[in-house]
Amino acid sequence: MRLPETYSLPFPVFMAGADGRIQTANAAFERLLPDRVGTPWMAVFPDLDPDAFSHQWERVAHGDAPLTVSAGMVTTGDQTRFFDVICQPLLDSETDPLRLLGVLVDVTAQTQQEAENAALLDTAVDAIVIIDDQGRIETFNPAATRLFGYRPEEVVGRPVSDLMPEPHRSRHDAYMQRYMETGEQRIIGIGRELEALDRHGRKIPIYLAVSEILQKGRRRFTGIIRDLSEQRAARAALAEQREKLAHVGRLSTMGEMTASIAHEINQPLTAISMYAQSSLKLIEKGDVDLDKLAGALEKLNTQSLRAGAIIERIQRFARAQENQRELVQVNTLLQELVKLAEGDARIHDVEITFDLADGLPAVYCDPIQIQQVALNLIRNAIDAMKDGAAATGSAMVIQSRLEGDGRIEVAVSDQGPGVAPDQRNLLFRPFHTTKKDGMGMGLSICRTIIAEHGGEMGHRDNPGGGATFYFTLPQAGERDD
Ligand SMILES: Nc1ncnc2c1ncn2[C@@H]1O[C@H](COP(=O)(O)OP(=O)(O)O)[C@@H](O)[C@H]1O
Ligand SMILES: [Mg+2]
Incomplete structure (x- = not known):
């Protein structure tokens, strides 16, 4: 028996009996897989797990809705293609044996695209996190695991705000909602420096670039996250080097100025010595004019404060200090x-x-x-x-x-x-x-x-x-x- 209604359809169609063997197939099927009539249909698809299939099949077998299974790779001659099989149950009214009408859908291009995407995600140096329009994580690549410390199965389905420190964590829903409603771009398509939160609660400086994907009417967002820790550390080290250089510069300037600094300090010291001597003379003369003495001591004090102030300034200037x-x-x-x-x-x-x-x-x-x-x-x-x-x-x-x-x-x-x-x-x-x-x-x-x-x-x-x-x-x- 041929499949008259499906015979000339451009995609492969077969019918299998209750025993699981192919009873008949259309021309496209014969071209792709010659001489299969009489053999078990599942043998055509080595990637298909028979137990898993039977389990699913039982649930649809007595209904009207078809079951679509991802049947995997089929190699014929030098061709390798990937198929989904749409399985429609057919009930034979007299004896009630269950037959299966199978339609092969070539998904090779899509599968290759997915494989390429997966390879890209796997080998990307940057962490890539894809979320749905509710902000839930769908994809978490190996670099994301390295950055955040979570395995994909631990975070897929969880809100992406779990990867953010406060205050962004609590505001994320509002951010997304505003974007959905107004299209106002804060991050999407722009990219900015932010902080992320890893599994141990550590804040990591990151650069985040988000793009929106609209596929089959579904809105998703891809975040590419670059770890800036090393860059920040290098920047800090450079700043420290510069700070040290500046300090050395100040010290060497002070070194060059020793002559004038010594001169500056000598002036109040000379004055101090002078006022001390004149005070002593007043006392030696026995005629202690307390007002005069107090005046001299006052000046002496002023001069010693002046010397102290000079030293203070030099110390402040020469001290090593952080920026x-x-x-x-x-x-x-x-x-x-x-x-x-x-x-x-x-x-x-x-x-x-x-x-x-x-x-x-x-x-x-x-x-x-x-x-x-x-x-x-x-x-x-x-x-x-x-x-x-x-x-x-x-x-x-x-x-x-x-x-x-x-x-x-x-x-x-x-x-x-x-x-x-x-x-x-x-x-x-x-x-x-x-x-x-x-x-x-x-x-x-x-x-x-x-x-x-x-x-x-x-x-x-x-x-x-x-x-x-x-x-x-x-x-x-x-x-x-
Ligand atoms: N005010 C100035 N007038 C003329 N030349 C100057 C002046 N300031 C700096 N220079 C020139 O710039 C050079 C570099 O200055 P600087 O970096 O301070 O080093 P240094 O003072 O040890 O020479 C000086 O050697 C001098 O030739
Ligand atoms: Mg100079």
Whole structure:
């Protein structure tokens, strides 16, 4: 018997008897699988598990609905294809033996696509998590297991918010709902840095990129998650290196300034000794004018506080410290700092003057590091003027002002020889110096510090000769990271 109604259909169809043997098949079936009539149909599909099939078959056998099974691979000649089989029960009314009408559906392309997808998911370096439109995890690839510590079977079906720390965990449903309703994109198609939560409750810095897949009318979301831990650690290590370099720079500046610092401290010490001697003389003379004595002791005390303050400033400046940012007024920083440089300036007969703008917005910075930058510029200016031929009474101007773009600029102008054109590109290079005992690290460290603060550094020629070195800083609140 042929299958007249199905004979010319383009897909393979067969009929099997109650004994499970193929009774008849259509032309497409014969072409694909010749000479199978009379053999058990299940033998055509080696991947099919007969027990599992029988179990499912029993449940549909006496109803009308067909059963679709994934029958697996069929190899004929040099062809390998994958099939689903739609199994329709057919009841023979007289003897009631159960027959089966099977329709083979070629799913090779789909299977290959799925296999490729699975291979992609398996070998991806990044964690990939696919969720449904309810936010439940559908797919969890091996990289996701490495990142989060969960095996797929532990998380599939669970809400993806389990992988997020608070506050995102509780807000995730609302995020999704808003997206579904408004299409407003916060993450989807954009990608951003976030934190994820692993099985041990550890927060992991991640980069998350989400894309939406619409397939067969179903909405799903694929999240590609990159672990940023190493990148963050490298960044922290780099920051630490820079911090150390800045510290070494401060120490070496202090080293260069020992002569002027010693001179600075010697002044109050000399004064202290002087007031002590005159107090002693008052006492020796036997004529103790208590008012005079008190006045001398008062001055003595002031001078010892002054010496102490100098030492305090040096200690504060030279101390190693972690990058500590505070809200500060640049003008205050500069005025405070100049006390450190005054001795140096005086020794070299350089006058320091201020031109500070009123009402500047605060900056968020590491005060010691910014002072370090300013001190480097001031010391370079002093160097430039002391090396100049007739430097008597040279003046340096320390200026602060608000730029048009809202940044704050600090500039140090000198009346030295200026920067020679062939030197312009070299100034900020490490170890570039034109001084016989210079180290050439000053400007290079300055530029690093300023860049870390989100500012810029540069120099320009003064109209009346000499150079101006400046740096800019964003005002507080401008960078909200
Ligand atoms: N105010 C200035 N006027 C002229 N040249 C300067 C000035 N400041 C810096 N320079 C030049 O830049 C070079 C590098 O400066 P810096 O990095 O501070 O190292 P150093 O002061 O140890 O030489 C100096 O050697 C000098 O040639
Ligand atoms: Mg220098």
